[in-house]
Amino acid sequence: MAKAQVNGQTISYDVQGSGPPLLLLHGFPQTRAMWARVAPVLAESFTVITADLRGYGDSSKPEGVAAYSFREMGRDMLELMAHLGHERFALAGHDRGARTAHRMALDAPESLTQIALLDIIPTHLLLNKLTTQVAKAYYHWFFLAQPAPFPETLIGHDPDHYFESCLTGWGSNVLADFAPEQLAAYRESWRRPETISAMCNDYRAALEYDFILDEADLGRQLPIPALILYGADGPMAKAYDIPATWQPHFANITSQPMAGGHFFPDTAPADTAQALLSFFLP
Template sequence: MWAPIASILARRFTVVCSDLRGYGDSSKPASQPDHSTYSFRALAADQVQLMRGLGFTTFHLVGHDRGGRAGHRAALDHPDVIRSLAVLDIIPTHTLITSIDHQTAAGYWHWFFLSLPSPTPETLIGHDPDLFFTNSVATWGAGSIDKFDPAQLAEYRRCWNNPEMIRASCEDYRAALTIDFEHDAADLHRTITCPTLAMWGTRGLMARKYDITATWQRRCAELETAAVDGGHFFVDEQPTRTAELLGDYLDRCEQRRGH
């Protein structure tokens, strides 16, 4: 997802792109009964540890979808580490779960399918991963798999055919409806203290169903917003425009820090 964007931002910033725990080529540890292994708290801690290991005690964090949810948790759990946060095409997890209606449920059906007890979703997806994931990409807002860069799509396919990634992704969603919900409920009184950018695709379900600005304003001390023509995968559809908006935002954050 980030390949074309990273190359643009790297002209002005040091860029680190990591696969979340359980995805891509990152580790896929064994699951725990409470699903805590794949909680957003665990995923956020991974990013802080990774950056610390690379010599960065503070950093800006940009995340799309699951990465944005891990970023939200990182900003709450590690406020002295996260310089700024950018969340792309999401609303807070707790808000989404507690406001489900029939239209959101139809669009986010995968949240409930993937969170079914093991091994039901893993077995069904594993029967034909290409069918499941290509159809999912289309129904989640891309409109057509043809909009994806062929090289990036080949990399997606390589990863989603790994049975361990399928298992781990299901655990991610099981955590969202259980331990993540508990963590978020306990922190509803807290706000993100670092500068935050909420960005979304104008044709995505989140933009159609929610006032994204108002939703994040209740959670952030300092919020900026930006909208990009596209669906949920506007990052893949419009990488140049996405990189431009992110770069300008990060520049402003650094300028404020300098003052």
């Protein structure tokens, strides 16, 4: 593990392989360990950087909701890649990492050669046209966004129970589908009170800041080649035509359903790595 001081934060990251730079960003409630069985395959062709988002894993955890906008998270990663000597790079993100990646594409499109978004629909669409089906499946968006210390207190009573219910609740997975060493890394992170607070602030920021930021960018269609991967059995695929939700945002889209639910990078790492390789390789 290495650490870099960027954008006023300490960002933890790992680097492996050689070739063109490729940044991988994890989602909630995970850490960069999410890529443990994907990154080595990609590293045969790329210089792969896996990083903990601010508030997660071993990265710093600033105070305040505003610190957790996807814009601030994205700035961390843009500065990290510049710190490592990569002014232009390919980018893949899952869940919150994918939302951070989308904001990076909006704020610094010149920095990205390609982008892969894994199992999300646009943040503004989800919040602006919320359906009862999605509200039931993704209730955590609104639970975690409640004022402190309400969700922090309830989650802190038994973090493993709460976060493992998330891992197994969005696509009919069981804990046995997750690699033990990756689960251990997630548990080590989410058992820390400061991580729980940071993750809640991440979701508070989505409602208080990111929705407004995204609304200002509606109508922008980016030319960056985009790959949309989604869990065929996940809540988003059941509620939306996921590739169609991204058509207004990217002019050049490739899409592919993946076996499993929301956490297919954990539960189907070989297939995930192959799908990413097929897209990112020239």
